Amino acid sequence: MVDEKHVVTPWDVSGAVDYKRLINEFGIEEIGPELLKRIEKIAGKNFMLDRKIFFAHRDLKWLLDEYDKGNKFFLYTGRSPSGPIHLGHLMPWIFTKWIQDAFDCELYFQFPDEEKFLFRKDLTYEDAQKYLHENMLDVIALGFNPKKTHFIINTKHADLLYPEACKVAKKLTYSMVKSSFGLDESSNVGQIFYTSMQAVPAFLPSVIKGKKMPCLIPYAVDQDPHFRLTRDILPKIGHHKPASIQCSFLPPLTGMDGKMSSSKEYTAIYSTDTPKEVERKIKKYAFSGGRDTLEEHRRHGGNPDVDISFQYLKYMFEPDDKKLREIYNSYKSGSKTSGELKQIVIEKINSFLKEHQKKRELAKKKVDDFIYKK
Amino acid sequence: MVDEKHVVTPWDVSGAVDYKRLINEFGIEEIGPELLKRIEKIAGKNFMLDRKIFFAHRDLKWLLDEYDKGNKFFLYTGRSPSGPIHLGHLMPWIFTKWIQDAFDCELYFQFPDEEKFLFRKDLTYEDAQKYLHENMLDVIALGFNPKKTHFIINTKHADLLYPEACKVAKKLTYSMVKSSFGLDESSNVGQIFYTSMQAVPAFLPSVIKGKKMPCLIPYAVDQDPHFRLTRDILPKIGHHKPASIQCSFLPPLTGMDGKMSSSKEYTAIYSTDTPKEVERKIKKYAFSGGRDTLEEHRRHGGNPDVDISFQYLKYMFEPDDKKLREIYNSYKSGSKTSGELKQIVIEKINSFLKEHQKKRELAKKKVDDFIYKK
Incomplete structure (x- = not known):
């Protein structure tokens, strides 16, 4: 999504973000009062929901219907290690922990430690590994349930992820990722493949436990292009479409435009x-x-x-x-x-x-x- | 390489293959009498070399120079499981075993069990796994030294290969693979990434043993586009260019055109x-x-x-x-x-x-x- 006012892609957020417009253009749904009440009834109040910091969703109604039927969902979120953790990272994870506790969920927390290495010329593999370690400490510090929280590290768990990513990749053409991520002929082949790896945790219980479970992905709305593709592909290879819940960006110190950025x-x-x-x-x-x-x-x-x-x-x-x-x-x-x-x-x-x-x-x-x- | 007479790509070989032309167009070197004698002096005679079935090479002189200095090389070859093994597959492996014995080499034998799944619409993941097992039996039956032969299975060893493949991928653009393999906008993102995985065994001792060793890759000449790219990239990420030796195709039963094909x-x-x-x-x-x-x-x-x-x-x-x-x-x-x-x-x-x-x-x-x- 690029216009003269704001840019919202997985690699760049700038300008005054118009969330109403994002809802239209990304095809996400605003979290209305009815849905809010339904969540509150199960989980209690949450100020990030009330204040519309988490403001939109996909298939949350379906997820709660399944929950009501006794079909528990699991959570999937992640962090691409490329720098130190700031408050803007912690904010959605604090919310994720709240959901984990309120709904007693398993959480797959992905660290795609190759992503930023592939996307940033200046980031070495070794630096990404250093940040991986540092970043894991911050996630753990937030108090996630150690028995129900599983860190999935793309390079370390590639034997688990890569075969599944290939199944996703077979359904995903260059022209689809090109338009979704603004890639071009000079993009490297790792960048082009990458989103397949990000799709996998959304159906990991099927792979690990042979158990098809509903999935909820909380994320900052700039990650939406990844999960739009994920939702398109997953039903084609026998998995549920993941439900999702999107938050706005914690503003940078400098003002309401863009988002907090670890490199600045x-x-x-x-x-x-x-x-x-x-x-x-x-x-x-x-x-x-x-x-x-x-x-x-x-x-x-x-x-x-x-x-x-x-x-x-x-x-x-x-x-x-x-x-x-x-x-x-x-x-x-x-x-x-x-x-x-x-x-x-x-x-x-x-x-x-x-x-x-x-x-x-x-x-x-x-x-x-x-x-x-x- | 496509013209009205022959087609020689990793996925299609047809027509009357003109090996002289391939030497020019692929930029490989004919194995001349001097080089032949040099190999013979160390390893004895081999009819596949004498008869120019293995007819061309890259950097074989350098490899032998290193060998003479006491720098042992290792072998790398492979098989993409997609059907039963026929005589045309066995032929270069018999030669590879001869080199292993004559030069007392380690051999990394790659089974890229995702490749044909990605490239063929009709091949299921499960069928590729079935062929993987069947194909391994044929390789073992040829008598490779079990102490010095290591099967590398892409999906099983992805935790070893994928991080290294990402380092290769970062140097490899879409436009490079597009022209090398005839891919286009409708190609899936797994196909586009794939050659990065095929590059890795060419420097595996660096990864596994922290030891930079010269590499020799024996292969049927249709695989050349992969290894041309591999040779371009590897020095950029601190590895040797692999040496290679190319063979012609065992003709199909039907005549001298094309190659034996497991699907026919x-x-x-x-x-x-x-x-x-x-x-x-x-x-x-x-x-x-x-x-x-x-x-x-x-x-x-x-x-x-x-x-x-x-x-x-x-x-x-x-x-x-x-x-x-x-x-x-x-x-x-x-x-x-x-x-x-x-x-x-x-x-x-x-x-x-x-x-x-x-x-x-x-x-x-x-x-x-x-x-x-x-």
Whole structure:
């Protein structure tokens, strides 16, 4: 999806993302009040759903129908190791963990450690492997159920994935991937094949357990081209179409356009940032919806809808709707200053990261428990 | 390579193959008398070399220079399971075994059990697996050294091959494979990626043992497009260019055009054919260089150069040059009839197959010893 306003592909997100337009153009469905209630009845409330951070889906009704019939679904999500983990990565995984707990699901967490190596000229194979290890620590630190969470590493588990990827690949022509991913004649053959590998975890229980199960894939909406193809192909080779649920992007520090990016230090707060670094980044880079002077701010109020500190509270760090509304109102009225708002988010992030980093340290001994054993 | 006379690609060989032209167009080198002597001095005589059945090479001089310096090379060849094994398959493998014994080499024997599944609409994954098993028996039956021969099965060993194939793939664009293999927009993405998997065994000791070794690939010349690309890429990712040695095709029963094909029963003698089947096929299908009547044959003589029975003696079943020359002359002069010639080759083939089938039966217990252990 490329136009003058926004770009949303698996490798580039820029501009002011128009989610209403994405819903139309990707052919996903908005999560309406009825569906929201149905999820809430089983799983309880979730602020990311209520706030439409997870805003769209495919076949969620079918998935819940199956669930009601006693057909449990499994979860599939992933991370392509290519740099350090930032808050924008953690956000959908926190949601995924919530679903795992609420629905008591198995989760296949794919690390396609070849993807970015194939797509980025400058990324070496060795660097991708280094990030793979680092990234696994962050996932483990979020507290996924070790008994029900299976890390699938593309290079390590290729004997499991590649034969199945070939079955997908046989149904997938060059012209299909070309238009979906904007590839061309100068694209390398690994890039062209790659999406076949990303399709496999969506039917992995069939392969591993000989058991056909419904699948739910939570993902940031830029990954949609992969899963559109996956949904086209899977029924042709005897598997369910996976259901999916899409989230919007955690905005970068610099403002509402694009997404947080690990390669641009000034856009991202990393999972390993120190309290000082977080403070410096929020103070220096976090785009403010405040006025130029304190006087003006007090008089006209700030704009929380473009204020990045407020957005981070909304997306991740203030689950309490009432408290969030108070912050919204007091900032908009001008009674809360940008400095005060920044201070709130700095404290919230640092308190989250303190805990995360402790768990991340403990995760170093747990990696092996999470890697899928053949 | 396609023209009005012959087609020579990895998936199609037809017409009267002009090997002189292939040498020019593929950029391979004829094996000259000097090189022949050099091989002979180390390894002794080999009729397939003397008779120019193995007729061309790349970097064989370099390989022997390395050998003379004490740098042993390893062998790499393979079989894509898609049907039963016939004499045309066995021929280059018999030569490969001779090299293994003469130079005391390790051999990586690749079974790309996904290739034909990807390239043939009608071949199921399950059928490819069935042929994989059957084909391994034929390879083992030829007597390769079990301590030095390692079967590499693409789907089974994908965890070893796929990460390395990605390193190859990163250097290989769609436009490169498109022109080499005649692929197009309707080709599936597995076909496009496939040659990356075929490149890997050419540097497998680097991966497995951390030891860079020269590689020699014996193959029928139609596989050349794969290895031309392999030779281009490997130095770019820190490996030796593999040396290679090319053979011509064992002609089909039907005459000198094209090659024996497992999908056309009337062109091929299979490794599992009974003596009766062999007799029937040779008598019914083997193209004869004899005259229309016995009288004419006695007067004008036959043409051994187009006679398929004679060709099979030359390619595989009469290693003794003197005896072969006697047969040639007596057939050409008309003193030996087509029927007599056919009888000779029937007996030779049946005596070979009797032994082969015995060993093939014993091979059923040895498969596991040959499959590479990680």
